[in-house]
Amino acid sequence: MKRQKIIAGNWKMYKTAKEAVHFIQQLQKLIPSSKARILLAVPFTALTAAAEAAHTTSFAIGAQNVHEAVEGPYTGEISAHMLKEAGAKFTLIGHSERRRLFHESNLLIHQKIKRALSSGLTPILCVGETLVERSDGATEAVLAEQLEEGLGELSLDQLAHLVIAYEPVWAIGTGKSASPQVADEAHLLCRNFIAKKWGSAAAEQLPILYGGSVKAENAAELLNQPNVDGALVGGASLDPAAFAQIIQSVG
Ligand code: PGA
Numbered sequence: 001m002k003r004q005k006i007i008a009g010n011w012k013m014y015k016t017a018k019e020a021v022h023f024i025q026q027l028q029k030l031i032p033s034s035k036a037r038i039l040l041a042v043p044f045t046a047l048t049a050a051a052e053a054a055h056t057t058s059f060a061i062g063a064q065n066v067h068e069a070v071e072g073p074y075t076g077e078i079s080a081h082m083l084k085e086a087g088a089k090f091t092l093i094g095h096s097e098r099r100r101l102f103h104e105s106n107l108l109i110h111q112k113i114k115r116a117l118s119s120g121l122t123p124i125l126c127v128g129e130t131l132v133e134r135s136d137g138a139t140e141a142v143l144a145e146q147l148e149e150g151l152g153e154l155s156l157d158q159l160a161h162l163v164i165a166y167e168p169v170w171a172i173g174t175g176k177s178a179s180p181q182v183a184d185e186a187h188l189l190c191r192n193f194i195a196k197k198w199g200s201a202a203a204e205q206l207p208i209l210y211g212g213s214v215k216a217e218n219a220a221e222l223l224n225q226p227n228v229d230g231a232l233v234g235g236a237s238l239d240p241a242a243f244a245q246i247i248q249s250v251g
Contacts, residue, residue: 005223005250006163006207006230008039008124009237010064010092011046020046024053026240034058036230036250040237041092041124044078051087062090065098066121068111080119090122092232094150096169106149113150117158124163124232125150126211127190131170140189147193159198164190164208165232171212173234180221180228183210187227216245223250 015023020042031038038059042050051061067077083091093116094109109125116123127146129139143166154162166186171178178186187208195203210222211232222228236242 003205003207003229005036006039006209007034007036007243007247007250008041008165008209008230008232009243010041010095010211010232010234011043011237012064012097012234013043014238015043015046017046017049020050021053023240024050024057024059027059027244028057030240030244031247034247034250036247038247039090039124041090044083044086047083047086047088060089061087062092062121062124063088064092064095066091066093066112066116068108068115070115080115080121083121084119088121090124090163091116092165093123093125094146095126096128096167096172100169106146109150110152113154113162114152114158117154117161122161122163124165124209126165126167126232128167128169128172128186128212134168134170139186143186143189144193147190151197156198156202159194159202160205162206164206165211166190166208167211167232173213175213177213177215177218177222178210180225183222184225184227187225187229191227214246216242216249219246220249220251 041062041064054061063083066080071079093112098104113123127143129142133142168178190208191203207229209230209232210228214231214233215236
C-alpha cells in the first residue's frame, strides 16, 4: 500500500489569528485540491480561527505542543482536551526547539504522546540528531534512543495513529537541508527500528516526514525518496505561495 504524502507547516511563534485566516484563504485559492494531506501547526491563539477558516477546505489544523497532564495547576500550559475543543486534529511533540530550549526529555515526550493519543490527537513525534552527533557517527544511536524512549511500549493500535518527523537539528532554519540520500537513509533507520519492535506491517504504514530547510527548490527531490512520506516545513510554510509550491511538488 502506498503511503499518502503529508505536507505539514510548522508556523512556530509566527502569525496571529487574523493572519492565520488570511493565509488559509490564500492557500485554498492556490490549492483547491491536492493529492497530499495538508497540515498546519499553528500557534495556540490561532487554533480556533484557523480551524473555522479551514472547515471548508481539506487542510487539518493542529498545535505545536501539548501538556502531558489531563488538567491541573500548570500556569501557562495547555491540555490536549483544550486543543481538541479548539479544533486541533494533531500536535507536534518533541520538536528540537522544545527539546533544546525548553529541556524536554524523551520521557516527557513519551508522556505527551500518550496524552495526545488518549485524547484523539495525532502526535507528530519529531526526532533528529545534532551536527556533533552526526559527525561522531552517532546518528543511528540517537534516533534509536529518541524512538525507544519516546514511543515506549505503545500498542500497535496506538502506533497506527502516529506520525514521525525526522528533523536533523543542523538542517532546521539553516537553509542547509539534508540531501535526499541522507534523509532517506535516516528515514530507513527509523522505519527499521519500528519494524524490529512492532513488525514490518506497522513500519510499512507509518508516515515519516522530513523536516529541515525544505523549500520549493528541494522539495520534489526529497519527496521522491522511497522512505520520505512528506515534509514538515518551517520558514517556507509562512508564505502561502512558497508553501503551495511545496505542496505542488508532490507528484
Ligand atoms: P525550517 O524548519 O523548514 O525553517 O528549517 C523546520 C522545522 O523546524 O520544523
